Amino acid sequence: MFRRFFYGRYGNDHLNLVIMVIALVIGVSSVFTHGVTYLIFALLQFCLLCLWFMRFLSKNHYARSNENQKFLHFWGRLREKFKGVRAFFSRLADRDHRYFKCPRCHSRLRVPRGRGNITVTCPRCRHQFDKKS
Ligand SMILES: [Zn+2]
Incomplete structure (x- = not known):
């Protein structure tokens, strides 16, 4: 009987x-939580479980x-954004290097700090330009 019930259901x-x-x-x-907050939490959990159950048993x-x-699309974009934020903070925390973009191909470059005026060669497009580090 169980088998029949679950037959053709969407699942997880x-x-x-x-x-x-x-x-x-x-x-x-x-x-x-207590009082109203608890009620809201319980209600929310109930709704989510209903949603889960409905999707699980759905035949569509x-x-x-x-x-x-x-x-999954939304999740991927969220992860992409999070990666960008993390990279930004790691660059911010990096006191030993300077970060900038190549003026020609816009790839991100990193040079050691405190070397004065240096000529940078972009590893991707071989473009050369002067930069203060
Ligand atoms: Zn370049």
């Missing part, structure tokens, strides 16, 4: 996994995988 994907994880995190953090595979694709 990345989006469902994330929904489950968020629901669990909310569930755990709701332990530390096309719509579900479409949702998952959109989610």
Whole structure:
């Protein structure tokens, strides 16, 4: 009977996994809340679990995988952005080098700080230019 019930159901994907994880995190953090906040947390968790269950049992595979694709796209962009932010802070923390872009090909270059005026050769396009480091 169980087998029959689950036959043709969509099951789990990345989006469902994330929904489950968020629901669990909310569930755990709701332990530390009281009153209205607890109610909101519980409601939110309930909604997420309903959403998870509905997606899991859905027979509309096309719509579900479409949702998952959109989610993966969004996730990829989020990761890309996060990578950029991390690179920015690591450049900010780097006191030994100067960072700038090649005026011709715009690739990012790094030179040691405090060498005075130097001639830089871009490793990508071989363009040479003077820079103060
Ligand atoms: Zn270049």
